[in-house]
Amino acid sequence: MSMGSHMVVIAMIRRVTEFSPFVGIAVESETYFGVYNVFSKHITLNHVGVGIHLKTNIGRGEIIRNITISNVYMVNVHKGIKIAGDVVDHPNENYNRNALPVIKHVRITNVWGKKVQKADLIIGLKNSPFTNICLSNINLRNEKFNRFK
Numbered sequence: 001m002s003m004g005s006h007m008v009v010i011a012m013i014r015r016v017t018e019f020s021p022f023v024g025i026a027v028e029s030e031t032y033f034g035v036y037n038v039f040s041k042h043i044t045l046n047h048v049g050v051g052i053h054l055k056t057n058i059g060r061g062e063i064i065r066n067i068t069i070s071n072v073y074m075v076n077v078h079k080g081i082k083i084a085g086d087v088v089d090h091p092n093e094n095y096n097r098n099a100l101p102v103i104k105h106v107r108i109t110n111v112w113g114k115k116v117q118k119a120d121l122i123i124g125l126k127n128s129p130f131t132n133i134c135l136s137n138i139n140l141r142n143e144k145f146n147r148f149k
Contacts, residue, residue, distance in 0.1 A: 034063035045074040059095035074113035085125035100128035113140040
């Protein structure tokens with residue numbers, strides 16, 4: 001749905017089980033109009049590289065806004081939550097090196113995990129700080145695998 005010069009996106013993702021060596025839930029600003037209004041809940045992630053990943057960088061797109069992720073259970077995950085402004089890949093060399101992305105109004109709640117090697121990582125951008133990020137009720141554990149249990 002398009003309204004004037006901005007695009008309105010509403011995505012609802014529910015009750016998904018994911019097995020992937022890459023990312024369980026990924027939101028990235030590679031789109032021209034940005035990403036808005038994403039709701040994801042009741043997700044199970046097993047054996048993924050990154051459980052929840054919001055990513056952008058200078059020149060990658062406009063905005064990531066109004067993202068709600070809740071009730072996520074993850075097992076055997078390398079990184080639990082990663083919000084990064086340092087993603088270095090670009091589709092080609094003609095990207096706008098002055099375009100600053102925006103990440104705001106992100107809510108990640110009720111996330112549980114076991115055998116998570118690294119809990120979270122947030123890397124912002126100096127000239128475009130991430131704002132209104134809420135992490136609530138996050139419980140990620142790095143329990144070592146014991147074959148005798």
